[in-house]
Amino acid sequence: EAGVAQSPRYKIIEKRQSVAFWCNPISGHATLYWYQQILGQGPKLLIQFQNNGVVDDSQLPKDRFSAERLKGVDSTLKIQPAKLEDSAVYLCASRRDSSSYNEQFFGPGTRLTVL
Amino acid sequence: GENVEQHPSTLSVQEGDSAVIKCTYSDSASNYFPWYKQELGKGPQLIIDIRSNVGEKKDQRIAVTLNKTAKHFSLHITETQPEDSAVYFCAASKNTDKLIFGTGTRLQVFP
Numbered sequence: 612e613a614g615v616a617q618s619p620r621y622k623i624i625e626k627r628q629s630v631a632f633w634c635n636p637i638s639g640h641a642t643l644y645w646y647q648q649i650l651g652q653g654p655k656l657l658i659q660f661q662n663n664g665v666v667d668d669s670q671l672p673k674d675r676f677s678a679e680r681l682k683g684v685d686s687t688l689k690i691q692p693a694k695l696e697d698s699a700v701y702l703c704a705s706r707r708d709s710s711s712y713n714e715q716f717f718g719p720g721t722r723l724t725v726l
Numbered sequence: 727g728e729n730v731e732q733h734p735s736t737l738s739v740q741e742g743d744s745a746v747i748k749c750t751y752s753d754s755a756s757n758y759f760p761w762y763k764q765e766l767g768k769g770p771q772l773i774i775d776i777r778s779n780v781g782e783k784k785d786q787r788i789a790v791t792l793n794k795t796a797k798h799f800s801l802h803i804t805e806t807q808p809e810d811s812a813v814y815f816c817a818a819s820k821n822t823d824k825l826i827f828g829t830g831t832r833l834q835v836f837p
Contacts, residue, residue: 653817656824656825
């Protein structure tokens with residue numbers, strides 16, 4: 612089966628600009644996650660969707676980050692305006708559902724550099 | 727909330743030797759502990775996981791042990807090969823809640 616797709620793979624912007632990332636999860640996976648991975652650290656959950664509803668966004672800086680998952684399939688993560696500290700890899704992951712210990716599958720990530 | 731610490735941050739071994747990575751967690755209610763391997767330019771990939779009702783699990787050259795009393799778990803890789811070189815992350819979660827990741831271990835296997 613096809614894996615989790617993300618685009619773009621790389622993005623360079625200046626601070627205060629806006630940026631958007633796109634994720635297409637594995638077909639049929641109801642649960643979708645966005646993680647932020649700062650260089651040298653483990654992934655940190657930003658937001659979790661179950662179908663098109665938000666399950667957990669407690670770690671999402673809502674003053675500048677937003678995410679949506681229309682129709683419960685693809686998802687976009689937006690940053691507006693970007694700050695230098697937002698430089699990181701943004702990983703999307705999906706799971707068949709959130710009701711069991713099934714595996715989270717990660718996409719390749721989008722590397723964001725904010726200058 | 728849950729906090730996961732991981733050691734060492736870097737590990738260099740000779741091909742054929744064993745490698746051990748250790749993690750500790752803070753929330754005694756955590757009951758699911760996966761390990762992920764992340765290669766350069768790729769997302770993390772699950773390599774093995776263990777649940778709190780099991781003390782040890784093996785899959786070919788890799789094994790994970792869990793000590794619930796001490797709240798720590800370890801990854802063991804035997805007969806290491808150059809292709810094992812990557813960054814390894816441990817994680818912990820309670821039931822099916824979000825995963826809390828450790829800070830990662832960069833493993834280098836020298837031929």
